[in-house]
Amino acid sequence: MSTLRGSGVEVGPLAFGAAGIGNLYTEVGEERAYEAVQAAWDSGIRYFDTAPHYGLGLSERRLGAALREHPRAAYTVSTKVGRLLEPAGTGGDDLANGFAVPATHRRVWDFSADGVRRSLEDSLERLGLDRVDVVYLHDPDDHAEQALREAAPALEKLRSQGVVGAIGAGMNQAGMLTRFVRETDVDVVLCAGRYTLLDQRALDELLPAAADRGVSMVVGGAFNSGLLADPRPDATYDYAAAPAELLDRALRMKALAERHGTTLRAAALAFCGAHPAVASVLVGARSAAEVRDCAEQFAATVPPAFWQQLKDADLLPAHAPVPVEEPS
Numbered sequence: 142m143s144t145l146r147g148s149g150v151e152v153g154p155l156a157f158g159a160a161g162i163g164n165l166y167t168e169v170g171e172e173r174a175y176e177a178v179q180a181a182w183d184s185g186i187r188y189f190d191t192a193p194h195y196g197l198g199l200s201e202r203r204l205g206a207a208l209r210e211h212p213r214a215a216y217t218v219s220t221k222v223g224r225l226l227e228p229a230g231t232g233g234d235d236l237a238n239g240f241a242v243p244a245t246h247r248r249v250w251d252f253s254a255d256g257v258r259r260s261l262e263d264s265l266e267r268l269g270l271d272r273v274d275v276v277y278l279h280d281p282d283d284h285a286e287q288a289l290r291e292a293a294p295a296l297e298k299l300r301s302q303g304v305v306g307a308i309g310a311g312m313n314q315a316g317m318l319t320r321f322v323r324e325t326d327v328d329v330v331l332c333a334g335r336y337t338l339l340d341q342r343a344l345d346e347l348l349p350a351a352a353d354r355g356v357s358m359v360v361g362g363a364f365n366s367g368l369l370a371d372p373r374p375d376a377t378y379d380y381a382a383a384p385a386e387l388l389d390r391a392l393r394m395k396a397l398a399e400r401h402g403t404t405l406r407a408a409a410l411a412f413c414g415a416h417p418a419v420a421s422v423l424v425g426a427r428s429a430a431e432v433r434d435c436a437e438q439f440a441a442t443v444p445p446a447f448w449q450q451l452k453d454a455d456l457l458p459a460h461a462p463v464p465v466e467e468p469s
Contacts, residue, residue, distance in 0.1 A: 143420035145357045146328035148307035150274045152217055152421040155439045156188035157181040159204045161427030163196025164241040169427050178207035180429035184436035190423055192221035192279055196240045198267045205268030221279035222260040224248040252288040254295035277311035277331055293325040315343040322350045334362030334379055338409050339387055348418050357420040360413040369409040401447040407438040415464045
């Protein structure tokens with residue numbers, strides 16, 4: 142377990158991302174969603190991440206219902222603020238935003254102090270929990286100044302009042318997260334897709350800044366939305382068709398992994414967790430089978446020779462940290 146900065150909030154090395162059980166792209170039944178959360182618990186996962194954005198609150202409702210069977214002190218939950226859910230009642234679905242749910246609500250961007258408080262109150266009601274442990278500012282890409290000027294101080298106040306244990310920001314980019322690390326008092330940043338075997342943009346500035354300030358990092362998107370899980374011509378990279386050059390790189394990595402008796406999935410997860418500033422690797426799953434596979438791959442040992450050959454083939458920067466083999 143790792144403690145997020147000085148917050149006292151603990152997270153395990155592998156975390157469960159609950160976007161999938163919010164019907165990301167395709168519907169997931171209630172029982173299947175429940176079984177995915179329980180499989181995560183049975184696999185030893187104790188950190189669970191969700192957000193109002195995921196299925197217009199469906200992810201929060203399902204995750205909270207499944208976790209209420211377990212002692213509250215035994216797990217860590219994070220959710221996010223920045224999008225308020227306002228009733229819409231317009232009919233149709235939410236697939237334009239990526240979720241196979243009825244469009245009963247609309248998302249309203251709000252990084253004001255009042256918006257932060259309202260969002261957290263609504264999340265607690267959907268989760269059915271008395272508290273969340275971590276709150277992230279969610280995707281403030283187009284709202285940077287308000288998020289830095291109003292939302293971040295509001296989270297700091299909630300933390301000082303003991304309402305939440307740790308605060309941070311979660312984004313699909315490294316540049317603005319570096320600003321949050323340097324300009325605010327966050328405990329943790331969640332960086333999705335920018336620290337993987339195919340994209341190390343977080344390595345240049347974000348990770349060094351986090352290490353310098355003692356800020357923890359949670360890495361999401363280890364598979365870059367699919368390409369590193371199963372590289373094939375129809376695979377996706379960051380939720381779009383994978384470019385030919387990246388598909389070729391992924392296939393070369395997969396072949397190298399197999400020559401060393403491991404899998405590309407295991408290597409992708411191990412790489413994300415190897416940097417000393419990384420506290421947890423967040424994996425999204427929509428079924429018990431996917432959860433168990435991720436847990437098994439994460440626990441697998443990737444031979445040191447694989448990492449060296451990856452660097453020798455210019456498939457990974459020479460200065461990128463890789464797992465160190467534990468002495469026997």
